[in-house]
Amino acid sequence: MKYKRILLKLSGEALMGTRQYGIDPERLAEYANDIKTITDKGVEVAIVIGGGNIFRGLSGASKGMDRVQGDHMGMLATVINGLALQGALEDADIETRLQTAIKINEVAEPFIRRRAMRHLEKGRVVIFGGGTGNPYFTTDSAAVLRAIEIEADVILKGTRVDGIYNADPEKDASAIKFNSISFDEVLRKGLKVMDTTAFTLSQENKLPIIVFDMNKKGNLLKVVSGEEIGTVVNV
Ligand code: UDP
Numbered sequence: 001m002k003y004k005r006i007l008l009k010l011s012g013e014a015l016m017g018t019r020q021y022g023i024d025p026e027r028l029a030e031y032a033n034d035i036k037t038i039t040d041k042g043v044e045v046a047i048v049i050g051g052g053n054i055f056r057g058l059s060g061a062s063k064g065m066d067r068v069q070g071d072h073m074g075m076l077a078t079v080i081n082g083l084a085l086q087g088a089l090e091d092a093d094i095e096t097r098l099q100t101a102i103k104i105n106e107v108a109e110p111f112i113r114r115r116a117m118r119h120l121e122k123g124r125v126v127i128f129g130g131g132t133g134n135p136y137f138t139t140d141s142a143a144v145l146r147a148i149e150i151e152a153d154v155i156l157k158g159t160r161v162d163g164i165y166n167a168d169p170e171k172d173a174s175a176i177k178f179n180s181i182s183f184d185e186v187l188r189k190g191l192k193v194m195d196t197t198a199f200t201l202s203q204e205n206k207l208p209i210i211v212f213d214m215n216k217k218g219n220l221l222k223v224v225s226g227e228e229i230g231t232v233v234n235v
Contacts, residue, residue, distance in 0.1 A: 001038070001041055001042070001043050001224055001225055001226075002224065002225060002226030003043065003153040003154050003224050003226075004042075004043065004044060004153060005043070005044040005045075005046070005120060005150065005151065005152045005153055006038075006043060006044070006045055006046070006152055006153060006154055006155075006156055006224060007046045007047070007048065007143055007146060007147035007150070007152040007154070007155050007156070008035075008045060008046070008047045008048075008155075008156045008158060008220075009047075009048050009050075009139070009140065009143035009155060009156065009157045009158065010031070010047060010048075010049050010050065010085075010158050010214065011050040011052055011053075011139070011158075011159070012049065012050035012051045012052035012053035012054060012077065012078070012081055012139075013050070013052045013053050014027070014031075014050075014053075014158060014159070014160070014214060014215075015027060015028060015031075015049075015053050015081055015084070015085075016053045021053060021054075022053060022054065023053065023081065023084050025088070028084060028085060028087075028088035029088055029091065029092070030217065031085070031088065031214070032085075032088040032089045032091065032092040032094065033092055033217075034214075034217065034218070034219075034220040034221070035047075035089060035092070035094065035125065035220065036089075036092045036093070036094055037218075037220070037221045038220055038221055038224050039094055039123065039125060041221075041224075042123075043224055044120040044121070044123070045120075045125045045126075046116070046120060046125070046126045046127075046128065046146060046147070046150055046152060047085065047125065047126070047127045047128065048127075048128045048131075048139055048142050048143035048146055049078055049081045049082050049085055049127060049128075049129060049139065050078060050081070050138075050139040051074045051075070051076075051077030051078035051080075051081060051131075051139065052077075053077075053081070054077035054080060054081070055070070055073045055074050055076075055077045056070075056074050057070035057071030057072075057073065057074040057135065058070070060073065060074075067135065067136070068135045068136075071135030071136065071137075072135065074131070075101070075102055075130045075131050075133070075135075076102075076130075078129045078130055078131055078139060079098075079100055079102075079104060079107070079108065079129040079130055081129070082098045082100070082108070082127045082128075082129030082130075083098065083107070083108075083129075085127055086098050086127055089125055089127075094125050095122075095123065095124040095125070096124055096125045096126070096127060097109055097116075097119045097124050097125075097126050097127070098126075098127045098129055099111045099112070099115075099116055099126060099127070099128055099129070100128075100129040100130040101128070101129070101130035101131055101132055101133030101142070102130040102133050104130075108129060111128065111130075111133075111146075113149050113150065116128075116146075116149075116150055117150055117151075120150065126150075128142065128146050130142075132145055137197065138194075138195050138197070138198060140157075140194040140195055140198035140199075141194075141195065141197050141198040141201065143155055143157075143194075143198065144194070144198045144199075144201045144202045144205075144207065145201065147202075147207055148201070148205050148207060152207070153208075154207070154208050154209070154210060155202065155207060155208070155209045155210070156210050156212065156220070156223055156224075157193075157194070157209055157210065157211045157212070158212060158213075158214025158215075158220070159211060159212070159213065159214065160213065160214075160215055161211075161213060162177065162212060162213040162216075162229065162230060163177045163178065163179075163211050163212065163213075163229075163230045163231035164177070164178050164181060164186070164191055164193055164211050164231040164233070165177050165178070166178070166189065166191070177231065178231045179228055179231060179232070180231065180232040180233075180234065181231060181232075181233055182233070182234060182235060183199070183202070183203040183233060183234070183235060186199070186233060187199075193209060193211060193233060194209070202233075203235070206235050208232060208233060208234045208235075209232075209233040210223055210230050210231070210232050210233070211230050211231045211233070212229055212230025212231075213229075213230065
């Protein structure tokens with residue numbers, strides 16, 4: 001395997017499958033099976049999960065809701081997704097721990113870096129819920145932050161498109177995919193990989209990001225074994 005310790009970022013929307021809202025148990029089970037193929041090979045896996053399938057603070061604020069309150073709801077949504085993912089992983093016989101950035105002690109462990117790293121060393125998948133624990137941030141920022149903290153080799157951003165294109169491939173049929181691209185080039189070309197805060201944090205810490213299609217079975221294993229699918233963003 002090319003990578004020993006990875007941080008997988010899954011958006012909340014990824015969990016919806018073909019639904020308009022919420023969680024699709026079949027999609028969850030597919031993800032769990034894909035994750036199992038890499039834990040079986042000894043890869044240490046940490047996951048940051050989004051909440052957009054349930055609630056986003058920004059969309060609440062656009063309808064007049066207090067932004068901070070909305071963001072708290074968004075963070076709780078990520079915990080709901082984290083629990084669902086934990087259940088699916090356990091069904092696939094993977095040992096897991098859920099750690100949250102906001103304390104919900106009856107439900108999950110609080111985020112403790114050393115403990116998280118110990119879990120990973122023991123082969124447990126660690127799911128980080130609650131984002132960064134702060135409003136005005138995203139789970140992409142949480143993914144980069146946690147990846148740096150736990151000394152992950154790479155961030156794998158599982159999406160429904162198979163990489164970074166020079167235009168939106170869902171709207172423009174002539175869009176061309178990059179196999180690899182530098183952080184500087186992404187910024188120069190104004191491409192959207194992650195929000196600026198998350199992207200800059202990754203760039204400053206020289207942490208590579210791989211964007212790939214997580215909905216194709218077997219892709220996760222391919223990425224972790226170093227096959228060139230998706231797009232690698234590097235220094
Ligand atoms: N959120 C937050 N702080 C964080 C991470 C998330 O306040 O550090 C809130 C924010 O309201 C966000 C929501 O949680 O809209 C869900 O996260 P995100 O939008 O990143 O989820 P995704 O798009 O990955 O599903």
